[in-house]
Amino acid sequence: MSVDPTALWWARARAGGPLRVPAGTVAPDVLLRLGEPDASGVWLVAVPPEQGGSGALTELGLAGPLVEQPNDTARLLAAVLRCCWRDPTGPVWPGVPAPWSAVTSVFRHYADRDEGAFRRAAVAAVRRLHGAGWVSWDERARLVRVGPRVASWSAADLTVLREMYRQMPAAVGEAAVGEASVSGAAGNGVPDPAEVGA
Amino acid sequence: MSGIHPAFDRVLGELPDRHRDEVLAAFAAVEHAAHPVPESTLLALRDATLRAALQRLLAGLGRTLVQPAPQEWTSGYRDDVAAELLRCDGQRLPVVDRAVLVLVLVHSVAIPRSQGALDRDSWASVHATPLEELQRYSQLPRTEVRAALARLRAAGLVQLVPERGRGSGQGGAYLPGPQLQRLTPAARRRLQEELVLAAAPDTPLAAAVRARRPKHTDTPHTDTPHTEGTSAS
Numbered sequence: 001m002s003v004d005p006t007a008l009w010w011a012r013a014r015a016g017g018p019l020r021v022p023a024g025t026v027a028p029d030v031l032l033r034l035g036e037p038d039a040s041g042v043w044l045v046a047v048p049p050e051q052g053g054s055g056a057l058t059e060l061g062l063a064g065p066l067v068e069q070p071n072d073t074a075r076l077l078a079a080v081l082r083c084c085w086r087d088p089t090g091p092v093w094p095g096v097p098a099p100w101s102a103v104t105s106v107f108r109h110y111a112d113r114d115e116g117a118f119r120r121a122a123v124a125a126v127r128r129l130h131g132a133g134w135v136s137w138d139e140r141a142r143l144v145r146v147g148p149r150v151a152s153w154s155a156a157d158l159t160v161l162r163e164m165y166r167q168m169p170a171a172v173g174e175a176a177v178g179e180a181s182v183s184g185a186a187g188n189g190v191p192d193p194a195e196v197g198a
Numbered sequence: 199m200s201g202i203h204p205a206f207d208r209v210l211g212e213l214p215d216r217h218r219d220e221v222l223a224a225f226a227a228v229e230h231a232a233h234p235v236p237e238s239t240l241l242a243l244r245d246a247t248l249r250a251a252l253q254r255l256l257a258g259l260g261r262t263l264v265q266p267a268p269q270e271w272t273s274g275y276r277d278d279v280a281a282e283l284l285r286c287d288g289q290r291l292p293v294v295d296r297a298v299l300v301l302v303l304v305h306s307v308a309i310p311r312s313q314g315a316l317d318r319d320s321w322a323s324v325h326a327t328p329l330e331e332l333q334r335y336s337q338l339p340r341t342e343v344r345a346a347l348a349r350l351r352a353a354g355l356v357q358l359v360p361e362r363g364r365g366s367g368q369g370g371a372y373l374p375g376p377q378l379q380r381l382t383p384a385a386r387r388r389l390q391e392e393l394v395l396a397a398a399p400d401t402p403l404a405a406a407v408r409a410r411r412p413k414h415t416d417t418p419h420t421d422t423p424h425t426e427g428t429s430a431s
């Protein structure tokens with residue numbers, strides 16, 4: 001096939017979001033490579049220069065893609081960051097895994113409502129974020145991590161996020177964050193996916 | 199200027215700083231904005247020389263400029279790249295999603311166009327498809343239709359419109375989404391032909407479509423567009 005590999009890899013990363021490939025995969029240097037902490041694979045992320053990224057849309061007065069329930073989605077992403085960004089003076093990626101119960105305990109500060117609606121909102125938001133690569137959600141193990149797309153945040157973005165991190169409450173049971181295991185993660189407040197309409 | 203990004207340096211390196219900024223702004227606009235961008239708003243869309251640089255930049259990344267309406271621009275996948283993506287990665291949309299999308303396209307575009315109510319070669323429409331109509335004709339469980347619509351909305355392939363003046367509301371109505379504006383002319387034509395083959399396979403028009411195609415490409419799949427990577431920010 002005559003398609004230039006750079007064009008094809010970039011298009012693949014745009015069509016499907018961050019690509020997870022085996023560690024030895026040869027790919028053009030135009031994509032950001034992010035190693036998994038356990039060296040089990042590599043993520044390839046298409047990150048344009050800051051001026052050519054979606055952050056420039058605000059300056060241009062243009063609307064970006066529509067996100068459903070944008071407030072809940074942003075709050076849940078913030079809660080994931082608060083739990084998974086172990087050292088906010090360093091990079092966000094790869095972060096540490098956090099139990100779902102820890103994430104929802106932070107989310108509850110910003111989205112307190114009746115229990116059923118709270119669970120539905122949290123699960124719908126984490127599904128949206130997982131689908132877009134901002135968050136990695138292991139539904140069975142009840143573990144959450146930051147997704148590879150967070151590596152696309154610029155230094156200026158990270159400055160704002162560090163400020164936000166400092167102002168946010170810590171997770172309930174913070175000691176468990178970062179040492180979460182499959183058994184330890186199955187805590188209280190975990191929504192039953194079967195209850196949640198897509 | 200150097201070192202901003204290996205994929206961008208090749209094209210932008212030859213431009214003065216001011217023009218580089220204009221091309222990058224236009225790149226952000228056509229690549230990330232939800233809707234096509236009027237060319238009057240950006241120099242790199244108005245000016246033919248800068249637009250050619252933008253086109254070279256996009257082409258190096260598997261993309262191309264698309265003009266869905268006069269003086270409006272967006273971007274889409276190059277036709278050869280879209281074909282290769284389909285070959286390498288297969289169809290990204292589940293079959294249920296494709297079925298629901300086709301129903302929206304039939305109700306909102308194909309039927310109005312056949313009645314002369316839509317005259318442009320476009321997949322934009324103001325003729326909404328009510329949810330109750332999708333549920334009645336899809337022959338799928340209601341929960342599956344709703345789940346498919348949620349995924350299609352997230353991908354920008356359909357959009358929800360409020361039902362005005364229709365009383366209690368039956369779950370809203372749907373229009374083709376903004377991502378369909380990103381189809382190249384060749385992709386729009388293929389989609390049109392696939393709809394003809396699906397909706398009226400025994401008509402002379404369908405026979406003409408089949409006759410125009412090489413034998414090995416006459417397959418019954420619905421060539422829906424590749425979705426963009428969804429982004430939550």
